[in-house]
Amino acid sequence: MIRNNYLLLFFALFSVALFAQEDQQESKYKKRVLETTEVDLLSSYYSQDGNNAAVSGGIGTEELTDATGTIVVAIPLNDDDILTIDAGVSAYTSASSSNINPFDGANPGNAFQASSGASQSDTWANLTGSYTHNSDDRNQIWSAKASVSSEYDYFSIGFGGSYTRLFNEKNTELSITGNVYLDTWTTIYPIELRPGAAYGDAGYNPQFTPFDDTSRNSYSLGFGFSQILSKNLQGSLALDLVQQNGLLSTPFQRVYFSDRQDYFFEDFQLADDVERLPDTRFKIALGGRLNYYINSVFVLRSYYRYYTDDWGITSHTASLELPVKLGDKFTIYPSYRFYNQTAADQFGAYETHLSTDAFYTSDYDLSKYNANQFGFGLNYTDIFTKFHIFQFGLKSIDLKYYNYKRNTGLSSNIITAGFKFVQD
């Protein structure tokens, strides 16, 4: 009896020791999700031009430049957890926004010329923090994030979270994502619609009432599915459902009615009203990617998206990118992207809306158009991170250029640069 008890005790201790050893081996061989701190420095310069400014009711200059700088720092807190801080600043100058007040006194107001008013430039700033936790077997990933962003007339706070599950020897991945943005406008109206404004002659009597609600809330739910299809082929599907409520109009975008008399001050046509859009919008986007590793030189990256919403817009986006590896360190990225959309039900060109319409806008971003974008990029990667700044080694540099043209006349160019550093 005593012997049996000793045997039982021995097996119990042996089992515990064995499990403990297995645990130690697991923790010993558990690969860190992120080995060291990584820093991404991203910057871009964007410029555009066109003649359908929404601020001046569908006519006028759309000239705009924007310079953006962003730093993203990913810090491994332990084997399983990563904290990411993402901070960005964007400074822009906009000829059309400057015409919120076209009467700067320097030159006669004109929709096709920039004004030197306060609204000619603004700065957008954003800070996002996210926390990611991975399970021991790396088959489950949880993440949570919070963000705040601000510009002169817009403030936003956001929250979000996601859960990802990997199956089938990590060949299949399912994910669900939720985000909430609670935004607030500081309503800025065209100068002639503000209280006490005295432009035009005595007959000028715009059909304008200020907006009551200045909040804009966005709720999104996303589903993702990705699958490794072979040693050289993988694809993914994503579905996003978005509900927006609140002030979805932009308060300083003018509208001119065809059934009302036109009034001018200097050379600038005074607003009949600002755009009026529904206070709800439901959007559905379904996208798919398919990437094929052709050989050690070429990779084919493809993307397609179908989009529809309850404002009457339907859109197709398709893009192809063909990374070409030039040795171990350099890759070039020629790319092409096609985009089209139907017009929103509320869209009408300059002087086509009626004052009796319930909703109206002359924002050409909501018009029917198609757009072509050509791009070229260069990547330099040094896996040995020979170049150092303090204790961070430069891992890669990405430079890209894109030219974008709409068949409505708007054209733009963007140059982007990305530098990735890893801590030694």
Place this chain on the structure above:
Amino acid sequence: MIKKLSMLFILACSFTSCVAVKEYEKVNINDPDMALADKAADRNVSTFHSYREAAAGANGGKTGGGCGCN
């Protein structure tokens, strides 16, 4: 058209998922250019698309909110 493509993709997934690619066979799949997402350097390009285009979402970028766009 979209329905057919989606069905084809799902069908392809269900066939191939029976034969899982092993970790040691994922050298090409793990190539950075095979990632099923935009590169970090393209983030600002997606942002300008979300300002200038009505469609957004299903690309890992913003779906609306957080800026005066969309």
